[in-house]
Amino acid sequence: MGARYCTFLSLFLLREEREMAESFPMTGGDGPCSYTKNSSQQRASAASAKSLLTSAILGNLDIERSSRMFTIADLGCSTGPNTFIAMENIIEALTQKCKIEDYSSLPEFQVHFNDHVSNDFNTLFANLPSDRKYFASGVPGSFHGRLFPKATLNIIYSAFSLQWLSGQSTELGDVNSPAWNKGRIYYTDAPREVGQAYSLQYANDMESFLAARAEELAPGGLMLILMPGRPDGTLPSQNSLGPFLRPLESCLADMVDEEIICDHEIDSFNMPLYSPSIEELRELIEKNGCFGIARLETLPPRSVPILSAEECRSGFESILRKHFRTEIIEQLFQRYSTKIAGQPPVKTIDGFAIGLFVVLKRNPFEAVNLGNWLVTEGWMKPSLYGNNGLQYLNLCFTLFFPFKAVNLGNWLVTEGWMKPSLYDGIPNNDLLDGTQVQFLSTKLQKYLSSENGGGTVLVANRPSASGWETFRLWRFNETHFNLRVFNKQFVGLEDQGNKVTAVSDTVGNSQTFQIIRNNDDRNLVRLQTSNGQFIQASSETVVTADYVGSGWNDSDPSVFKMTIVNSLQGEYQLTNGYGPERAPQVLQDHWNSYITEEDFRFMSENSLNAVRIPVGWWIASDPTPPKPFVGGSLKALDNAFTWAQKYGMKVIVDLHGVQGSQNGNDHSGTRDGYQEWGESNIQETVAVIDFLAERVQRSRYADKPGLAAIELMNEPMAPGVNLDTLKKYYQAGYDAVRKHSENAYVILSNRLGPADSKELLSFASGLKRVVIDVHYYNLFSDSFNSMNPQQNIEYIYNQRDSALATVTTTNGPLSFIGKSKTKLSALNTVLFFFNLLSLVHTPLTGEWTGEWAFQGASMQDYQNFAKAQLDVYGRATFGWAYWAYQCAANHWSLKWMIENNYIKL
Incomplete structure (x- = not known):
């Protein structure tokens, strides 16, 4: 191909990217390559879901007895016949529901068939069943926007349409973007940034889709969805549609190699399809807030043949013809037919071809209180009360905000001293990495x-x-x-x-x-x-x-x-010690047993309102992190969010171990104890934070109701970690969190070692919703070895109190050590306060414990020591977090301390 053609093509494709929102329907008519003749796989999946649809309608639908009309919409109906079968099944279930509810006579049924404006509605209506029991109408338009009047639909149905995106993310075609998807037409096996771009586009589309449906669906009505998805714990690149698109991508690549098409054509084309995980979809639905999730599950497994050439054409010809030109289509599908010959079917296991069945019920419409208008309330607008307003706001902050948290140490980042038996099965376990x-x-x-x-x-x-x-x-x-x-x-x-x-x-x-x-x-x-x-x-x-x-x-x-x-006993030592054959099972057993839902119940019942969860940098590569680390910790973290939400708690995600090690300690994930993290590691560490805070809509955790904060790094050690380098990283990490969430707090850990405790104050004061983390132990220094119990207690009330005061300043960041005075029932209100004012420089006592260097102390001594720390660290404006929830060393274990009456929260 000549350079002139490729230059023209590049300009054409730039224009085309702006036109991707244009509809690309299934192939119409009833010819050999039409959707009507080539949708048996979708029909089989829908047929297998008939019993699911029936049970969902019978068990969840609210029917108004006074209504004489029942309205159904099929979104993405195409040309039939699948939509007719589905409508028949739904009306059959509705009829059964009406009989159960003792209707004197059946209501009339109205069905709206919806698809893009260019859909072949002529074929659809020409094939309408003559014996249908409903009135039919066509509603052309994109389901990513409003289609129907408010609250007029009783059931919305959509089968294998919601995987289609409204368009292509501009990042995918931008050669300067990390999401540029060069040489691919999809995100299977693509870099993580490509999958993220798809995921973000899907999140935006689903936000629009759910917002529109929330307006159109009557309260108590149902949305019934069949769609492709992928299992939880998998990356977008391990998606369910990849096996079906690989042959097509391979054919296009061959045609580029043979100069039949230009490489610009394939580089700028990305099939607008996306398969979410169950958890990803759940988060988007919960974020919308208008629907209750009645069911969200996988369809029964089955084998699915690779798409035939006719099936592929029926679904993709219109979009391929638009992008790659009409004259290459016949050759493309001839090659495709040859390419797929003899390929085995795709099984709905191993992360591929997972079908999802979703039932959403419209919540009742909510009213909004116009509070502080005709009846004023000072906390809602403190400035109305002059100088006393800020004092009042401070009072509200004191009542509701500080966290009473506990560190879930030795769970997702292991530390051998906390559970020595975890390392017992390693051969030669006194010669681990870093010894x-x-x-x-x-x-x-x-x-x-x-x-x-x-x-x-x-x-x-x-x-x-x-x-x-x-x-x-x-x-x-x-x-x-x-x-x-x-x-x-x-x-x-x-x-x-x-x-x-x-x-x-x-x-x-x-x-x-x-x-x-x-x-x-x-x-x-x-x-x-x-x-x-x-x-x-x-x-x-x-x-x-x-x-x-x-x-x-x-x-x-x-x-x-x-x-x-x-010697070292951290995550690296554990996984490399057991080796790739045994380590995955050892850690899976540990994750499943060390922290459970029962522990969250115990914490909640004992006045704790948050957990600080240490994670390692390798979690961002889950489920296949670099060796010797093993996958699975991400799923455990997901469980923690679920349990926290159930028991009304908040989660602080703490990046405890960074690649290169920020302090040389075994809990940093180091191999040999050398502290090697520096400026060259900033980008890869920010990528981990970006993963943890990923997308406001698309993030695993950024919009989780339970997320309170993300800590950018635990315990960087001075002088090995240079202050300027640390600030540069903290700024980049802060920006990464803010890119995805305006609500999550960002925690900055003070440096350990020879460093000024106030060195981050001026830097942090220029940022919003930022917390300074300080760690206080009456250990690890010779000065504590000679102190008796009373001297330790006096040290807390004097030196620790003064030290905490130095990092708590008006109009600065919050502090975190670890204490709270009440449960966090009004946290959302307090977060609203902080959006209005940068109230204080907030410290957090992120780690403290009930142990000390003194030997032979009485129970009363320990109780007094714990009380002193609670008194002082309770003044940290963000709160405190005890180290740790459980530990083989009793006084380090908050659970043991509570159960044995050594501490009262």
Whole structure:
């Protein structure tokens, strides 16, 4: 194809993208490629749902006895005959319903058949059944807008039409957008941003659809929907329609390769179809607020053949002809017919071809109170009361807002100290990733050392051990490891020789060693290299990998005494320790049992009104995160939102572990304890926040009734995390949340270590609905080791109280430590206050606990210590969160503290 044609085509396609809202109906008439002759698969699905339709109508529909007319609308009726069968089934069920309700005579039935204005209504009405029991009319127009007068419909029915979008997202055709869908006609196997663009378009369309139907459907009326979908926990790229479109996409790609069509044509074309997950659809319905969900479930599984060429033409020819030109259509479908020959049917399992059955019932129409108009109320407009207005608003804030929360630690981000038994089944579980070891030559009585901390050879000349003599393990399997040195290089063999060095920044066979432990004394080890020989310290300056002996006596130069000086027990250590075969089941069992719905009931009954849930960066790649992490934590988080909503609680989602590690602690998801998060990690970390806060309409959590806040990062450590870098990330993370939600609070964690507790105040004060998170423990510092109980308590009332005051400022962000005075029944009112005024710089005591360094304290001592913290941390304007809900160490477990009367909330 010539350059002139491609240039013209590019201009044409830009115009066409603006015209995508134009309708593209099913192929009309009754020819061999018509929808009338090629809709048997849709008919089979609808037929299988007959009993579901009947039970839905009998069990949920409200019928006005005075009504003499019953009105039904089929949205997306096409040309028949499927719509006629469906209307017959619905009227049969309505007749049965009327008889059950003892109607003296049946009402008359009116059916409105709706589809796009270009639909072949002539064929539809020519084929109307002569024995029909209803009056029929055609209503052309898009169902993404209003079609009928207010409250005039009793039943709305739609079968396999709502997957069609109103148009194509402009992002998909923008070469500068991350959602540019180059070389594809759909979002199957496309980058996540493509699926997000589709998802957002679907959310916008469904918002319009539901808003229109809420006006048209009478109170008590039903909306009955059959549609394709996908299982919960799957990504849009794992959608249900992908297998049916792959052959068509492949044919178009072949035609590009053969220069029959231009690559611009396929790059700018995106089939406007979308399959939501059940949870995604539920969120959109709940957001609308006008419908009760009577049923939302999958249809029975079955096998579905790949679309024949005729079926494909009946559904897609009009849109393909418009975009790719009429002259290529015959060739395209000839190729398609050849391509699909012999392909097996698609089964409604494994995430594909899932049919959804949805029953929505219109809620009664609501009235709106015009409060604070003829009878004034100060809280609704404080300025009416002059200077006292702000004081009144502060009073309302004090009564309703601060959270009493608990951290669900060790649930979705594991920490071994909180449940040590979780790691018991790992072979060699004292040698997990990040374990720090030192090797003493039994012959020389000197330690192996990475000279200069790395970058050169290993020696064995140190009488004592420190950083250069400490090696961090990367676990390959239960016996084979990589050894990382102080400067982060790996121990290995030089150029496949026998000299042992620490110069490589990557790992391979030459950097992998088997640690062979003595059966009688497991601290005695030998290090076998990939060449089968052993590392030996033949002298203080010569360490080689060429020993072939097998002895264990102290004079053997290949024998070392291994000392474990530190270890990690986090999510990485757990999953890599168990390995890909066992880790998924171990974690699934843990998620299902460690936190359950019963725990949310317990929390709610004990005056807690929120949970802070730590998550790791890998949740954004669920269900297939990078190894060794395993999928499933996203579903557990979904469960938490469901349970929180049921028991009137709120959820704070806390990004506890970021890629690269912000603090080197095992709960950050680190592999070896090095703190490596920095400016180069900002973009990938913001992507996780974007995932968690995804879309106002399309987000998993942004519009969840239970979402209170998203914390951008837990405990960044100074000086490793630079303040300017942190602010840059916090700004980008804040923007990512605000892109999807104006209501969710954004929590900024103060840096730990040598940092000014007020360093974020000026930055945060320029942002809306922002919280500063401070963590207070009377632990982890030598200064607490000598304090008795009374000194600890006085420290809380004095130093902690003063510290909290420094991060609580008028007209700034909120603070979070963790205490509240009442349940959160009026949270929505308080959020309204904050939309009016940036009232305070809000702190949150995001972590505190009932444990301290003092040994031998009485129960009364612990009770007094807990009370002091509740008194002080209750002044945090956003609230507090106890660490943790449950833990093997009793005083760290709020559940244990409550059950054993150590704390009163």
